[in-house]
Amino acid sequence: MMDLCTSAQDVMRCDLCETAVVQMHCDTCLVNLCTACVGKHMISDESKDHKVVKFQARKSTPLYPVCTSHNKDRCEMYCKQCDIPVCLSCLASKQHLGHELSKILQVLDEKKDIIIKERNELIDTIYPTYQDIASDVQNRMSQFEKEYGDLSTAITKHGEDWHREIDKLVKKLKAEVDVMKNTQLQTLQKHLDEINKTMSDIKEEINSMETVTDTNDLSKLFSVTSNVHTYRNLPHKIMPSLPKFIPGKIQGEELSKLFGVLSSNSLTSDKYGYSMKTPQKSPEAGSSPPVKQLLDKPRTVTTIDTGYGNLCNVACLSDEEIWTCGRGSIMKLYSINQGSLLKSITTKSGNRPYSIAVTKSGDLVYTDYNDRTVNIVKNKKIEEVIRLHNWRPIGVCSTSSGDLLVIMDSDDNKQSKVVRYSGSTEKQSIQFDDKDKPLYSPSSDYLRYITENKNLDICVSDLGARAVVVVNQVGKLRFRYTEHTPALKNKPFSPLGITTDSQSHILIADFNNECVHIIDQDGQFLRYIDCGLSDPLGLCTDTNDNLFVAQLVNKQVKKIKYVQ
The missing domain is CATH 3.30.40 (Herpes Virus-1)
Known part of the structure; x- marks a missing residue:
C-alpha cells in the first residue's frame, strides 16, 4: 500500500x-x-x-585550489607573504624560501571565521539598518506625497478664490454698462418722441395749407397761420458718447507675485543622518536563526476538532493557543495541547470574518468584508481600526513592524490592491507592477490570504490567477509562483492559505491537490507536505516552525512537524 x-x-x-x-x-x-x-x-x-x-x-x-603556476597540482599550503595558495612544486622551486607558510585548511578556517563574523554583522546590524533606512525613506516619500498634494490643493483653492473675485468684478462692470446704456437710450427715446411729435404737427399744417390753396375764399386764406419759421429751427443733435473699457495690463511676473509664489525647495544630504542599528539579542540567542532541515517525512503531531460548519482560517496566538474562524460569525480560541475551547468572540456586525491575524502584542485582528471594516479585539472589546470606502477588505496580516497589510477588492470587483496601515493611517498602496499592469486579480468569489516573510517580502495567494504573488517591502514584484509540476493529484494549482517560517520558507495551501507547497524566499520549489490533508485552507506557523492547517470540510486543525 x-x-x-x-x-x-x-x-x-x-x-x-x-x-x-x-x-x-x-x-x-x-x-x-x-x-x-x-x-x-x-x-x-x-x-x-x-x-x-x-x-x-x-x-x-x-x-584544494588548483595551482596557477603548476597545472593539476593542488595547493595545500598558503604563503602569507605573497598572499596566495602554493603547491609542493612551488615550495620546491624555492620561490617562497624564507616566507611564512601555513596549512591552507588553517587559513580557510580563519577565512571562514571572518566570513561568518561579517555575515552575522550583515544579518544582525547592517541589513536591519538598511531596512530601517528604507522604511524611513518610504515614510518620507509617503509624507511628501501627502504634503505636495495639500500644496496643490491650496493653490487650486486660491485660484478658485481669485476666480470668484474676478467673476464678481466682471458682474459689477457689466451691471454698470447696463445702467449707462439704459440711461442713454431713455434720453434718445425722449428726443425721438419729440421729433416724431413735431413731424406730426408739420404734416397737419401741410394738409391745412393744401386745402386753402385751391379756394377763392379770401377769409379762409387769411385765417391760415404758418409755423414754418418755428420748424426752421431744427432740434439739437444729441451725440451720446460710449464708455470705453480700459483693461488693466496683465504682466506675467506682476500677476504671479499678486497671485502668490512658491518658495524654493531643497534636498540636502547628511552623511551622519543615520546610525547603525544595534542588534537586539537575548543572552541565549545566537547571531542568526539556526538552519533547520526539512524532514523527509513530515508528520501530524495533533488534530483539533473545531465544530465549525466550515473551517476557513487559523492564527497562532502562542505555541500553546490558536485562533480559528469559519463560515459563522464566531471566532474561537483553542488550546493546542488539550484541544479544548478557551474563548469565543462574535464579530461586531454579526458577519463572518474573512480573515484573522494576531498582532505583535497578541491582539486578534479580523476583516469584515460586508461591513468594509478591519477590527481589533482588545480585552474582549472590538474596536474598528479601518473603515474602507468603495473597497472591501479580504485578507489581513500583522507585520514585524506592527503595521497591518490588507488585501482588498473594489466594490465593482475590477481592482485589487494591498494597503499597508499604521493604525488607521494608510502608509503604502501596492497595486501595479513596473509596467502599470495589475499585480493581483480581483474577484469577490475567492478568498485571498496575505503574509509577510522574514525578509519583509509581502506574499499574497491569488486564487483567481492561480499564483502566489511576492513583492518586496517597497512593492516591487519579485516573482510569481504558479505551481510545481506534476502536482500531487494533477489538478490545477489552487493557492489559498499562506504563511512563512523562521527560514523564510513560504508555505502555500493547495486546495485542489490537498497538500502544502514549500518554496524558498526566491520562489524555488522545495517539496510538498501531504500527511492526509483534506481541503486545506488557512495556514500558520508557531515560533518552533510547526505548521497548523485549517481543513475546510472536516473542521479540523492539523499540527504538522515538517522541519528538524
Whole structure:
C-alpha cells in the first residue's frame, strides 16, 4: 500500500539518470548521484580526482585550489607573504624560501571565521539598518506625497478664490454698462418722441395749407397761420458718447507675485543622518536563526476538532493557543495541547470574518468584508481600526513592524490592491507592477490570504490567477509562483492559505491537490507536505516552525512537524 505521507514528498533525484533517489554526492563536481550512477560519473572525466561521499556527508571533503603556476597540482599550503595558495612544486622551486607558510585548511578556517563574523554583522546590524533606512525613506516619500498634494490643493483653492473675485468684478462692470446704456437710450427715446411729435404737427399744417390753396375764399386764406419759421429751427443733435473699457495690463511676473509664489525647495544630504542599528539579542540567542532541515517525512503531531460548519482560517496566538474562524460569525480560541475551547468572540456586525491575524502584542485582528471594516479585539472589546470606502477588505496580516497589510477588492470587483496601515493611517498602496499592469486579480468569489516573510517580502495567494504573488517591502514584484509540476493529484494549482517560517520558507495551501507547497524566499520549489490533508485552507506557523492547517470540510486543525 502506498504511504501517502512518503509519496507526497518531491524527493531529490539523481542528476545523471533523473529517476533514482539521491544517495551519493561528488564533492569535486557538486553532483548528486544514485549508487548505480557512481561508476559512470567516475569515468566521465578521469582528469578530475572525484571525491564521492554519502549524500548526508556532502561538502565534507576539502577541495584544494588548483595551482596557477603548476597545472593539476593542488595547493595545500598558503604563503602569507605573497598572499596566495602554493603547491609542493612551488615550495620546491624555492620561490617562497624564507616566507611564512601555513596549512591552507588553517587559513580557510580563519577565512571562514571572518566570513561568518561579517555575515552575522550583515544579518544582525547592517541589513536591519538598511531596512530601517528604507522604511524611513518610504515614510518620507509617503509624507511628501501627502504634503505636495495639500500644496496643490491650496493653490487650486486660491485660484478658485481669485476666480470668484474676478467673476464678481466682471458682474459689477457689466451691471454698470447696463445702467449707462439704459440711461442713454431713455434720453434718445425722449428726443425721438419729440421729433416724431413735431413731424406730426408739420404734416397737419401741410394738409391745412393744401386745402386753402385751391379756394377763392379770401377769409379762409387769411385765417391760415404758418409755423414754418418755428420748424426752421431744427432740434439739437444729441451725440451720446460710449464708455470705453480700459483693461488693466496683465504682466506675467506682476500677476504671479499678486497671485502668490512658491518658495524654493531643497534636498540636502547628511552623511551622519543615520546610525547603525544595534542588534537586539537575548543572552541565549545566537547571531542568526539556526538552519533547520526539512524532514523527509513530515508528520501530524495533533488534530483539533473545531465544530465549525466550515473551517476557513487559523492564527497562532502562542505555541500553546490558536485562533480559528469559519463560515459563522464566531471566532474561537483553542488550546493546542488539550484541544479544548478557551474563548469565543462574535464579530461586531454579526458577519463572518474573512480573515484573522494576531498582532505583535497578541491582539486578534479580523476583516469584515460586508461591513468594509478591519477590527481589533482588545480585552474582549472590538474596536474598528479601518473603515474602507468603495473597497472591501479580504485578507489581513500583522507585520514585524506592527503595521497591518490588507488585501482588498473594489466594490465593482475590477481592482485589487494591498494597503499597508499604521493604525488607521494608510502608509503604502501596492497595486501595479513596473509596467502599470495589475499585480493581483480581483474577484469577490475567492478568498485571498496575505503574509509577510522574514525578509519583509509581502506574499499574497491569488486564487483567481492561480499564483502566489511576492513583492518586496517597497512593492516591487519579485516573482510569481504558479505551481510545481506534476502536482500531487494533477489538478490545477489552487493557492489559498499562506504563511512563512523562521527560514523564510513560504508555505502555500493547495486546495485542489490537498497538500502544502514549500518554496524558498526566491520562489524555488522545495517539496510538498501531504500527511492526509483534506481541503486545506488557512495556514500558520508557531515560533518552533510547526505548521497548523485549517481543513475546510472536516473542521479540523492539523499540527504538522515538517522541519528538524
